[in-house]
Amino acid sequence: MTQFRPSRFQILPTVIKNLLIINGLVFLAQVTIGKQGSSFDMDNLFALHTWQSPLFKPWQLITHMFMHGTVEHILSNMFALWMFGSVLENVWGPKRFLTFYLVCGLGAALCHMSVLYVEMQPIAEAFKRLPFEQQQELITNPLFRLNEATLGASGAVFGCLAAFGYLFPNTYIYISFLIPVKAKWFVIGYAAFELYAGVRNSAGDNVAHYAHLGGALVGIILVYFWNRTNKKTFY
Numbered sequence: 442m443t444q445f446r447p448s449r450f451q452i453l454p455t456v457i458k459n460l461l462i463i464n465g466l467v468f469l470a471q472v473t474i475g476k477q478g479s480s481f482d483m484d485n486l487f488a489l490h491t492w493q494s495p496l497f498k499p500w501q502l503i504t505h506m507f508m509h510g511t512v513e514h515i516l517s518n519m520f521a522l523w524m525f526g527s528v529l530e531n532v533w534g535p536k537r538f539l540t541f542y543l544v545c546g547l548g549a550a551l552c553h554m555s556v557l558y559v560e561m562q563p564i565a566e567a568f569k570r571l572p573f574e575q576q577q578e579l580i581t582n583p584l585f586r587l588n589e590a591t592l593g594a595s596g597a598v599f600g601c602l603a604a605f606g607y608l609f610p611n612t613y614i615y616i617s618f619l620i621p622v623k624a625k626w627f628v629i630g631y632a633a634f635e636l637y638a639g640v641r642n643s644a645g646d647n648v649a650h651y652a653h654l655g656g657a658l659v660g661i662i663l664v665y666f667w668n669r670t671n672k673k674t675f676y
Contacts, residue, residue, distance in 0.1 A: 453523070454530040456539045461519055464594065467507045468515050483508065485581065488590035489550055491557045493565035495580045496588050506546040508592040518594045525601040532608070533667075541604065541663055542597050545656045549596020552655025556639075561587060596652040600660030603628055607664050632657055 471483050489505035490497040509515035530538040564586050568576065579585045605612075606628030613621040622630075632654065639650030 451531055452527065454527055454535065454538075456530050456535045456542070457523055457526050460522060460526075460542070460594075464507055464509065464515060464519060468509050471508060482583075484583065484590045484592070485588075488592040489554070490590060491561050491587060492554060493558065493561050493568075494587040496590075502547055502550045503543070505550065505590075505592045506594045506597050509594070510592060514593060518598050521598045522594060522601065525598070525605040528609070529601055529604055537667075541600065541660070544663060545600025545660045546594065546597035548659030549599065549649075549652040549656030550591075552658070553591060553596070553649050553652035556651045557591075591649050591652070593649075595649065596656030599653045599656035600663075602631070603657035603660035604664040607661055608668065628657070 474481055474483075485496050486498070487501060487504040488508055489501045509518065526538065526542070529541070533541070568579065568587060571579070579587075582588060583590070606624040610623065610625035612624050614624050614627045615621055616627075635650045635653045635657075638648065639654065
């Protein structure tokens with residue numbers, strides 16, 4: 442099995458450590474002072490909303506990637522961020538990794554928003570035709586379709602996964618800590634599943650599959666151009 446063994450490897454490099462802390466603190470704030478329906482609703486303010494929603498604010502393109510919906514959501518994202526992001530930060534250094542992470546998250550958000558815009562356009566048109574009083578009733582209602590929030594670091598994390606698969610294609614990833622799969626096949630298989638799930642668009646599926654694909658695509662593009670003059674062996 443081909444393994445990557447960087448010199449002076451830090452198990453918890455600076456940017457990864459701070460991202461874990463920030464995400465943890467934001468999640469703590471979400472479940473204490475920023476619950477849905479409270480006077481300070483963090484989802485309305487900082488989670489990502491479609492461009493047609495009256496709740497959309499430009500800063501949400503960044504802030505949404507530091508928020509999570511459940512304990513399982515944040516734990517899975519932060520574990521994957523540590524697992525793949527630590528290697529990338531050790532290879533690139535903190536500044537380049539942080540740039541990569543944020544650009545992937547932003548690219549994922551824009552991809553998701555573009556798909557969401559098409560899906561929500563009929564609802565937005567219907568909303569505009571409603572009487573003013575009904576519009577005011579719906580304008581901040583979190584159950585209204587236009588106000589559905591998207592949150593999580595998954596898009597940026599998928600960028601890290603894609604970059605890891607590109608740079609270390611023959612390094613083994615252990616699924617459920619038991620089944621070894623080469624990184625390149627794991628990334629390709631995961632991307633294929635996300636594309637299938639996104640196209641299928643099953644009822645009740647609240648996963649932002651196109652955000653995952655957008656983050657992975659931006660990650661691949663970035664790492665390709667950053668690495669195009671690197672003639673070193675792929676691990």
